[in-house]
Amino acid sequence: MWQLKTIQFAKCSVHSIIFRRLSVSDFKLSTNRDSKQFSVKENESFMANIFRRSLVPKQVFPYPDVLSLEQKESTCSLIGPFERFFSEINDAAQSDESGKVDEKILSALWELGAFALQVPPNFGGLGLNNTQYGRLCEIVGANDLGLGITIGAHQSIGFKGILLYGTPEQKEKYLPKVSTEHVYAAFALTEPSSGSDAGSIRSRAVKSDDKKYYVLNGSKIWISNGGIADIMTVFAQTELVDLKTGEKKDKVTAFIVERSFGGVTNGPPEKKMGIKASNTAEVYFEDVKIPIENILGKEGDGFKVAMNILNNGRFGMGATLSGTMKKCIEIATSHANNRVQFGQKLKNYGSIQEKLAQMSILQYATESMAFTISQNMDNGSQDYHLEAAISKIYASESAWYVCDEAIQILGGMGFMVEAGLERVLRDLRIFRIFEGTNDILRLFIALTGIQYAGSHLKELQSAFKNPSANLGLIFKEASKRAASKVGLGGCDLSSHVAPELQPYAKKTEECIDLFGQSVEVLLLRYNKNIVNEQFILNLLANAAIDIYSMVVTQSRSSRALNLNLPTAQHEVYLTKALTIQASERAMKNITTATSRRHQNLTEKFSIIARTVCEKDGVYSTGVIEV
Incomplete structure (x- = not known):
């Protein structure tokens, strides 16, 4: 445990700033072993830095534009064939009704290269970067989310680990299979006892005495492509020996598992609310012999591998759902332009205008987030995990709202199967759950940002141990705090x-x-116990999400103005309206987070929830009981 004791800064020209006691022993901090001086690994993430009152604009200003002319042309050459596939070959309604995708449709997708969009050409793929991939995801999202799951589960997470962590030998062996040989991949992490808590998995792999292979036993549930995949990225507990202490510990390791190894079976396809066209099944592993060379990454690094695979693919969900929202808005707009009620077309009514505007604002922000992140990734950034989590939350919740409002605009027609929106709404519901539930991701956003802020506070404490050598840092931090105290602003x-x-x-x-x-303030108030204040953490996460939506839309619409694009003025209106709404919400959430009065409300929430759980449901007197 370390503590930042009460320290009074040297007086600056405005006034002195006082720090109180702070304890954040649970934070993982970076140190420089070559120097006794404490140091923190710098992070280029815009969102990570606002947690410590610092503006690092590199990733958001100016709006990134990474594609070369050749890349733009090659992407455009793919858009036409993809759109024709969905208009002429695919039948989303039929796939939804039958609960599976016809083999002819899947074969056509393989011929398009849709299952190997980001695989390098030397392994049989199209070699697209993240931004190009995202543009095609938009087309998929606009047309068939169920089929999109089949495609995404295969490449966005199924074999993504091989792209990220595979050895040259693993890539040479497996990437051609999943690119050109019609071999499906899957990502097998979730178990009956471990949903969001991925570290609690029970599947176990035991190393053989000759150390040539592992023997895997266990099961996984709700695996997309689980019934059709022949290659899987599987996570299991393995026993490792600490080389320093000799102590044995269980740690998760990632493996590439082939169905042909034997002992891999699956249950029947799950019956689901939506994405019915995709195959979701339980997968069983019984004495599966995995060659030692099929470890993905390092032994014991499985949790890191899993999280990086998920983080790496989250931007794709934002791109996909921005396409879904576009389609919903097109359907709603067509109806509003043509439907006459009470002597006027729907488009002339203020309530309909409000809905269409709000839907468009959310789509614009979702798309702006997704392609800000993808282009930062294409620029080589490694600091995008907070933004990717924000994008996933924003996209999945906005898409649900947009589709629901589109149904409302269509009225009874929207409720009918023929309109196609009820299928989209059912398909959308899963996106707030998988690849990290939005509830867990909100905690991830808040705690990751707080950890980074806490690291810098410890750096400041370290500087005070040798103030003469660290006056620059001390006065920089003092001036920043003093300026914000008198309204000069920190950014x-x-x-x-x-x-x-x-x-x-x-x-x-x-x-x-x-x-x-x-x-x-919250760090000082709660110290390391901030991790237990989930009501507060959710408020911070919601404020962070709104801040990011403002920043990316302001950046993107500024780009449109600077380039004199025909859409520029419309994009500006979208941005202005979003900023008015988002800034009000953010300020309210931030203020509430530090309010003592809000604590009274959260205590009531906890008491109510405990009673409901104790009574197994609603607990109140019946209205006609005496």
Whole structure:
């Protein structure tokens, strides 16, 4: 445990700043072993840095534009064939009704290269980067989410581990199979006892005496492509020996498992609310002999492998669902333009206009997030995990809202199967659950950002041990806090946005500055116990999500203005409206997070929930009982 004792900064020209006691022993901090001086690994993530009241604009300003002319042309050459496939070959309604995708449809997808979009050409793939991949995901999302799961489970997570962690030999052996030989892949992590808690898995792999293979036993549930995949990325507990202490510990290891190894079976396809066209099944492993060379990554690094696979693919969900929202808006707009009620077309009514505007705002922000992240990844960034989590939450919740509102605009027609929206709504429900439930991801966002902020506070404490050598850091932090105390603000976005958007950037600045102050207050108030304050963490996460939506849309619409694009003024209106709404929500959530009065409400929530659980449901007197 370390503590930041009460320290009074040297007086600056404004006034002195006082730090209180702080304890964050649970935070994992980076140290420089070559120096006694404490150091923190710098992070280029815009969102990570606002947790410590710092503006690092590199990833969001200017709006990234990484595709070369050749890449843009090659992507455009794929868009036509993909759109024709969905208009002429695929039948989403029929696949949904039958609960599976026809083999002819799947064969046509293989011929398109849709199952190997990001595999390098030398292994049989198309070699697309993340941004190109995201653009095609939009087309899939606009047409068939059930089929999209089959495609995504195969490449976004199924064999993604081989792309990220595979040895040259593993890539040479497996990537051609999953690219050109019609061999499906799956990602097998979830178990009956471990949903969001991936570290609690019970499947076990035991190393043979000759150390040539592992023997795997266990089962996995709800595995997309589980009934059709012949190659799987599987995670299991393995026993490792600590080389320093000799102590034996269980740690998760990732394996590449072939069905041909023997002992791999699966249950029947699950009956689901939506994405019925995709195959979801339980998978069983009984004495499966896995060659030692099929370890993916390092022994004991399975949890890291799993999380990085999921983090790496999350932007694709945002791109996919932005396409879904586009389609819903098109259907709703067509109806509003043609349907006449009470002597007027629906488009003339304010309530319908509000719905269409709100739907468009959410689609614009979702798309802006997805392609900001993908282009940062294509630029080589490794610091995008907070943004990817935000994108997944925002996209999945916005798409549900947009589809629901599209149904509302169509009225009774929207409720009918023929309109196609009821299938989309059913398909959308899973997106708030899989690849990290939104509830867990909100905690991930808040705690990851707080950890980074806490690391820098410890750096500051270390600096005070030798103040003469660290005056620059000390006065920089003191000035930043002093400036925010008197309303000078801790960040400036005005130079990064178009002049027309500067008043709106100012609203975002105020949110960012108050956000950073509040994180620090909460760290000081709760110390390491902040990890237990989930009501507060959710408020911080929601504020962070709104802040990111403001920043990416301001950046993207500024780009449109600078390039004089025909859509520029419309994009500006979308951004302005979003900023007004998001800044109000963010300020409310930030203020509530530090409010003592809110604690009274959360205590009531806890008491109510405990009673409901104790009574196994609703606990109140019946209205006609005496």
